[in-house]
Every structure is written in C-alpha cells, then in structure tokens.
C-alpha cells in the first residue's frame with residue numbers, strides 16, 4: 064500500500080486550536096443518544112480553544128483560559144498552533160453507514176436509470192450489485208484495500224474522522240473475509256478510526272438463488288465465526304427487506320452473531336415496511352434507512368437506544384421523491400443519526416456535509432439537529448459514544464475545522480468542500496488545494 068502506516072498518536076506533538084469563532088462541543092448532561100429537543104444542543108463556545116495531547120482532547124473552553132494555563136505557558140514552543148479565527152470547529156463526523164469495499168463506480172446503472180430502466184433491466188445490461196460482486200471476487204486484496212483507503216481519505220477531506228465500513232460485495236466466505244481484511248489494511252494506513260462490519264447478508268449470490276437457506280448457513284456457520292475469531296468485524300449487518308433477507312433469516316443471523324460475541328445492526332424499511340419487533344430482542348445498535356417505518360413502531364423505538372440511521376444520499380442519487388421521515392422520528396423521541404451510505408450503486412458520496420444539507424432541505428431537520436445526528440448520535444450508533452462525537456477532555460482528538468463563521472453554513476453550502484483541516488486521533492490533515500494557515 065502506498066501511504067505510510069499511521070503514526071502512534073502518543074508520538075504526535077501537542078496541538079492547540081485558538082480563537083475559534085464557534086466551537087461546537089456537543090457536550091450535554093443528558094444520558095443516552097440525543098433525542099427530541101436535546102438533538103438541538105450543540106454546546107457552542109465563542110472565541111474558543113481546544114488543546115490536544117497524545118491524540119486526546121485535554122481541554123476545551125475559552126481562548127483566554129487556555130492561554131493562561133501554566134502548562135501551556137511553559138510549553139507553548141513545543142505546541143503546533145492553529146489560528147481558527149473566523150472558523151467553526153466541531154467534532155469530526157462519525158459516518159456510521161458505508162460500503163467502501165468495492166472496485167469500480169457503477170456507470171451502467173447510472174446511465175440506464177437516467178434513461179428510465181428498471182432494476183431488472185439494469186441487471187440484464189450487466190449492471191447492478193452483481194457487477195460489483197464479480198469485480199470484488201476477482202480483485203487482489205491489496206488493490207481492494209487501496210480502493211477502501213482512497214474512500215476513507217476522501218471522507219476525511221470532508222471532515223469525517225470515524226467510519227463504519229461494511230463488507231458485502233464478496234458474498235462468499237473467501238471474498239467477504241478478503242473484504243474485511245482489506246478494510247483492516249486500509250484502516251492501518253488511515254489516521255482515523257474504522258469500525259468494521261460483516262455484511263455477508265447483503266443479497267443472496269446467484270449460485271445460491273435456488274436455495275437461499277444454504278447461503279444463510281454459510282453466513283452463520285462460516286463467515287460469522289471466522290470474522291469473530293480473527294477480530295475482523297465488530298458488527299454483523301443484514302439487508303432485511305423485499306428481495307434480500309427475511310425477518311426469519313435476520314433472526315438466525317443475529318443469533319449467530321450474538322453467539323460469537325458480535326454486535327448487530329440492520330438495513331430495514333428501505334424498499335418496504337419491515338416488521339421490527341422480532342429484531343429488537345437482539346438490541347441492534349442501529350436500524351438503517353427507515354424510509355417505510357410503520358407508525359406503530361415509532362413509540363417503541365422512542366423508548367430504546369437503537370439509533371435510526373438515515374441515509375438521504377441514496378434517496379437523492381436514486382432520484383426518489385420521498386425521503387426518510389426524520390421529523391416524525393425526531394419529534395416522537397427516536398434517536399436519529401445521519402450517514403453517507405457511501406456505495407457504488409445508490410450513494411456514491413463520501414461527503415457528510417452534503418448529507419447534512421439534504422437532511423435540512425429534504426427532511427426538514429434543523430442545522431443543529433443535522434450536526435448532532437452526524438456526530439454524537441453517529442458515535443452512539445457504532446458504540447463509540449465514550450470516545451467520539453463530542454469535544455470534551457478525555458475523548459479522542461477528532462476535530463473538523465470549517466471555513467465558515469457560522470455552523471449553519473456547513474449544511475448551507477453544497478457542492479463545495481468547506482472543510483479546511485481535519486484532525487484524526489490528534490493527526491491533522493489539510494485540504495490539498497487550500498491555502499493552509501497552519
């Protein structure tokens with residue numbers, strides 16, 4: 064792999080951000096993922112400073128308080144300082160739903176869909192998920208890892224510091240494990256944090272079309288135990304929807320995951336209404352998509368910590384009229400997160416700010432709600448709420464510096480990258496073509 068291995072955060076020089084116009088700490092006294100009115104609390108501090116040492120946040124508060132700190136006074140010459148006057152600083156985005164283990168864009172799908180072709184017609188023309196699967200099966204692991212890494216780098220250029228990364232275009236024991244190894248290898252070359260997920264249950268591969276249960280057996284008896292034993296995945300995911308896997312299949316797969324010590328998350332209600340209650344006993348970290356959620360399920364979800372992860376990039380790219388019902392979910396008290404769903408078929412975007420923009424314009428989330436959903440609630444959705452999602456002492460030094468005076472500009476501008484610097488576990492990465500003032 065070309066770029067060098069990541070640096071041990073303990074060896075990084077201390078980093079001080081000063082004169083931040085608006086620092087969004089996302090701190091809150093309320094326990095659990097953010098819901099209802101608490102989703103609007105950004106914990107804004109003006110003329111703020113953040114000090115990071117050894118990849119961790121040490122302090123966050125007013126600039127004048129930071130500069131009068133005795134340790135800083137003595138050690139200022141050893142500290143890398145970034146003047147953030149006129150900038151917004153927020154926790155790095157937690158992109159809690161991505162499919163980066165693919166080889167090529169799906170341009171046949173794109174063109175055919177524009178021309179009005181159906182899903183079946185696209186598949187017949189050599190497009191669809193099958194084309195991604197054939198390419199991943201043929202690919203060398205190193206090549207696949209380089210593809211994953213380039214996706215991660217594009218994400219961090221837009222302010223993302225933690226990524227949940229799924230396999231799911233291998234659909235055989237060998238190729239799913241190869242995909243998870245590629246995700247691991249890419250993660251070892253990227254300074255951010257990657258949460259790997261086994262999505263062997265993406266669709267039934269063609270060789271098992273006549274006997275899908277046999278494929279569920281492969282997932283439960285081979286893929287899950289191997290991924291768990293080799294610590295290649297933290298989560299197991301299932302595409303539980305029309306044309307993919309049933310609720311019964313999902314329960315079987317979740318039971319195998321639980322038995323092997325892996326947590327679960329699930330694609331639901333994207334194409335049709337999914338019955339959610341049989342899945343709740345497995346305490347899924349996240350229900351993802353949720354376009355067609357049943358009204359009766361919403362009050363049940365409001366009582367739980369399972370996060371509803373909404374991915375409006377897919378609705379945008381597929382040209383759908385309807386978007387996930389964010390207002391109904393938020394107003395009822397369901398914790399909501401936002402993610403890119405980065406994938407070659409339905410959401411080829413690495414950019415969280417664009418997803419925030421869609422959330423505001425098409426789902427009527429406020430800028431405050433969109434930001435909290437993309438940071439703190441994303442962290443909850445991947446089980447990293449103790450380390451990620453807010454800027455407070457002891458948490459990982461994951462920050463995004465935006466060329467904006469006001470945080471509402473983050474979802475306001477679209478089609479342009481206003482993220483100037485991203486700090487991932489204390490390591491700062493500037494935007495290639497921006498005049499770096501570091």
Ligand SMILES: [Zn+2]
Pocket residue numbers: 160162330404
């Ligand atoms: Zn997905």
